[in-house]
Amino acid sequence: MIRYDCKPGAGIISKIKYDFWEKYQKKNIKNAFEIEYNSLKKHPLWINKKERENFFADANEKSSPAGKIPKNAFLQKDPKWNCL
Secondary structure, eight states: HHHHHHHTTOHHHHHHHHHIIIIIIGGTTOOOOOOOOOGGGTTTTTTOGGGTTTBOOOOOSSOOOOOOOOOOOOOOOOOSOOOO
């Protein structure tokens, strides 16, 4: 939150980020532009929400949905260390 010139609990993070974009970032980018989210639905590569609900964070195609996440994909506590 400090990055966005706010204190923790200052509000909804998406609004804080958008306000920061409007107030600071946009004017510092030479060719800044914005796209209306709903206009993206017309693009031929658009994937509907229902079809992408099982995607991993980096998935971008219908053929790459999330599978089972391996148990060892997460940090495990090592018994010989007093931390992760």
